[in-house]
Amino acid sequence: MTLRVGVVGGGQLARMMIAPAVEIGIELSVLAEQEGMAAKLAASAVGDYHDEQTVLDFARGVDVVTFDHEHVPQPVLRALVDAGVAVHPGPDALQYAQDKLAMRARLDELGMPQPDWAAVSDVAQLQAFLDDHGGRAVVKTPRGGYDGKGVRVVSVATEAEDWFAALAEDAHGGALLAEELVDFRRELSQQVARRPSGPVMAYPVVETVQRDGVCAEVIAPAPHISTRLAEVAGQVGVAIAAGLEVTGMLAVEMFETTDDRVLVNELAMRPHNSGHWSQDGAVTSQFEQHLRAVLDLPLGDPAPRQPWAVMVNILGGPAEGSIDARFAEVMAEHPDVKIHTYGKDPRPGRKVGHVNAVGDDLDDVVYDARAAAAFFAD
Amino acid sequence: MTLRVGVVGGGQLARMMIAPAVEIGIELSVLAEQEGMAAKLAASAVGDYHDEQTVLDFARGVDVVTFDHEHVPQPVLRALVDAGVAVHPGPDALQYAQDKLAMRARLDELGMPQPDWAAVSDVAQLQAFLDDHGGRAVVKTPRGGYDGKGVRVVSVATEAEDWFAALAEDAHGGALLAEELVDFRRELSQQVARRPSGPVMAYPVVETVQRDGVCAEVIAPAPHISTRLAEVAGQVGVAIAAGLEVTGMLAVEMFETTDDRVLVNELAMRPHNSGHWSQDGAVTSQFEQHLRAVLDLPLGDPAPRQPWAVMVNILGGPAEGSIDARFAEVMAEHPDVKIHTYGKDPRPGRKVGHVNAVGDDLDDVVYDARAAAAFFAD
Known part of the structure; x- marks a missing residue:
């Protein structure tokens, strides 16, 4: 017998669950939207996640269903639950990631700080x-x-x-x-893992740098905030995970206001771009943690392995040629940087990969990650 | 275009190449001996590696052929080379891993220290x-x-x-x-990666603890040896990699004699059990390094991430029930230990997985790894 996790959606988040699943010994299967997607290696089925029967058929072969994204319609999610499938996060939690008005109303009820x-x-x-x-x-x-x-x-x-x-x-x-329109100093992301049976584990809050509304860079832990604000961010993350009964990974994107408060901006109930640093920077990566959480296994240590980790997204990729044609240059110049690519064709603005750097000196780590990522752009 | 590495052999070494391949964005395919092997997720073909045509057909779809083991017969290896396939390590190097008499004679020629x-x-x-x-x-x-x-x-x-x-x-x-019969104090293993174009990178020498001729435990770096002897071990590893023109990972198993010398015991031209610590303890794991090396890409940093890493093999596995039935207990007690299992059924003496622990205090790390591994035994 092997523990079997089924992921609906074949994008890079599903892809990045493959490594920890293979290492630990969890059988991962993926319902991909089409052939040749990022998670193709684990794709056991290709089909439309809007179709109830497609998703029910996929779920039959696994112990728990989880997600690469939050777009599976509520009726499909409810049909899974009605069929006795373990679904994490479940439809009651996911509605708040699917509908920002519902999220705002519910966070008000929970007394969470928001705009x-x-x-x-x-x-x-x-x-x-x-x-x-x-x-x-x-x-x-x-x-x-x-x-x-x-x-x-x-x-x-x-x-x-x-x-x-x-x-x-x-x-x-x-x-x-x-x-x-919040007057903010910077943007933060607080990740939390929560098991169906209740236990919660918070990652260190990180700083995210957005460009044109897209995450460009993440620094872990957030370097410029006070200990008090980091604690508040953690408490908000844990309170939202518990209050919404999220299972698996939750990312709470926040504004740090100029008057030193945090306000919740967005929620994501899955591994999140702001947590990619954890693959090489934390004892337990968000992808391993998500698998543990949805299987209701004890959570891993979310502590950083090194004082600093920096993630820089590869956005768009090379204008000419393939991504892997750049590997040799990057690897030669940055033997300590970890390269992650998603098997996607370069396209302007598209997230096609990221690099992680870790170390003791933040300036060095930031330089290393940015310089390495720059090799993939033209 | 994607870089494509083909691995002959579907065991746990091939399996453990999957994670870094997926992360970096290298297409890994495996010629497995049978269905359902450890590396089944990447198995693109099932067949007999003694059969020249089977291996030639498999090689057609990849950029470089490498190995999970050293058992592919020389005529098959030579046929691959004759067909223009990039084979790493190549037959000239592999003969010394296949034939211990040839190895001893060649190491004498190279002036290497041996019994x-x-x-x-x-x-x-x-x-x-x-x-x-x-x-x-x-x-x-x-x-x-x-x-x-x-x-x-x-x-x-x-x-x-x-x-x-x-x-x-x-x-x-x-x-x-x-x-x-060497009078030895302890056993060591020196790993080295070498690219076809020549560059070599040495890992820190590690101490290996064998039980009944099987590797039970590895401590990285080797804790009890002198700086001088560590340097000698590194030099021997590099000299053998260069002298035998090994490509990919090489493990040189050595005796540390009671009179403070190192003597070469065995060679392995592939990722090796003595390097599993590097998955969680080094900047570049031996599996990523092997992929880089056989693709002739610049090698990654082999430096430890933490002062100490300890690997303990899971030998045999539980007498009753499946391996993953033990996950919950191990994870609860050891949230910072990394579990690796190979998708193999428990059987007395069989290597079915390992655990890695890393940290600053060697006694703590040894305890942590041993205690975690013990949960998988009966």
């Missing part, structure tokens, strides 16, 4: 929110946004007119999420 | 060797031995009579290898 927000159903409501918040706001589509998509900073409500029009066409009706 | 030895073709010759070496000697079959098999300590030559009889039946004739 002012409102559900706005039309231009007039958005304009009222703008008028109350200094004439600028962030507008988000509650569903389907990622990497800066579905997010817009507006100063007049008509700038979201097209989204309101799309809402009106949507049979479900609904509203957009308007959020206060 | 007194002789090729003995009959009982009389062995008795003469015994008489010259205090009445005890180690007798080895030149081919096919591993993990203590094909090795016998004798004090009268007739104790090897059955092996001489088998030799006589062998159409090739031949001889046994007689070696001086």
Whole structure:
């Protein structure tokens, strides 16, 4: 008998579960959206995760179902639960990662620190929110946004007119999420792992650097924040994992405000880009931790192995030639940097890989990681 | 285009190449001896590696062929080279891992430190060797031995009579290898990686603890030896890698004698049990290093990540139930220990996995690794 984890979705997060699964001795299988995806080595099925029967068939061969992304529709998730499948994170938790309005409402109930927000159903409501918040706001589509998509900073409500029009066409009706434009010093991410039976383990809070709404760089632990704020971030992460009954990895993206508070920005209920440093920088990587958590196995030590770890994304990749054609140069110049690529073709803006560097001196580590990643860009 | 490495042999060494291959973005495929082997996830073909056509067909789909073991016959290796396939290590190097008599003769030519030895073709010759070496000697079959098999300590030559009889039946004739019984303090292993283009990188020399001829435990770096002897070990490793033109990983197993010398015991031209600590204890694991080396990519940093790393093999596994049924207990008690299992069924004496522990205090690390491994035994 072998423990069997099934991952819905064949992207890089599923791919990066392969290494710890093989090492520990967990059988990983993947339901991929199409052939040749990042996680193809473990793909045991190819099919549409919107289709209930496809997902039920896939689930039959595994002990627990988990996810590469949060897009599996609630009816499909509920059908899995009804069929007796262990699903982690479960539909009750995932709804808050799928719907930003539901997330905001629930975090308010839990007393979590977050920006002012409102559900706005039309231009007039958005304009009222703008008028109350200094004439600028962030507008988000509650569903389907990622990497800066579905997010817009507006100063007049008509700038979201097209989204309101799309809402009106949507049979479900609904509203957009308007959020206060937070005056922040930097962005943080707090990761937490939680088992179905309850135990929780928090990683050190990290600093994330975004470019054009996409994560570009992560420094672990967050180098510039106070011990108190790091503790608060950890407490918020643990409280959200427990309050939403998240199982597996949870990432809480936060703003560190100029007046020294943290405010929750986004949630992700899966391994997350802000935790890739842990592959080479922590005793237990987020991918191993996710597998342990969804199997309800005791969690691993999330402590850093070295004082500093820096992750830099490879965005887009080389304009000419393949990614691996750059390996020789990077490896020659940076024998201590760890290269991770996802088997994806280069394309502008696409996350095709990342590098991790670890060490004692933050400046050195940052330089090392950035310089190595630069070899993959043109 | 992706770099493609093909591994002949589907055992745990091939399995443990999967993780770094997936992470870096190297396509790994495996020619497995049968279905369901340790490296099954990457098995693209199942077939007999003694069959030239089977191996040639497998090689067609990859950029370089390497090995899980040293048992591929020379004619098959030569056929690959003749067909223009990149083979690492190549047949010229592998002959010395396949034939212990050839190895001893070549190491003498290279001036490497080794025990007194002789090729003995009959009982009389062995008795003469015994008489010259205090009445005890180690007798080895030149081919096919591993993990203590094909090795016998004798004090009268007739104790090897059955092996001489088998030799006589062998159409090739031949001889046994007689070696001086070395008075050693402990056993060491020196690993070296070498690229086809020449560059070499040495790992720190480690101490190996054998039980019943099988590696039970490894401590990295070797804790009790002098700086001078560590340097000598490194020099011997590098000289052998260069002298035999080994490509990929080389392990040189050595005796540390009571008079403070090192003597070469065995060679392995592949990742080796004595290097499993590097998965969690070195910047570049031996499995990543092997892939880099056989692809002639720049080698990674072999430096330890922490002062100490200890590997303890899981030999046999649980007498009752499956290996993974023990995960929960081990993980609960040892959240910082890294578990590696090979997808093999428990069987007395069989290597079914190992654990790695790393840290600053050797006593703690040894305790941690041994205690964790003990959960898998009955």
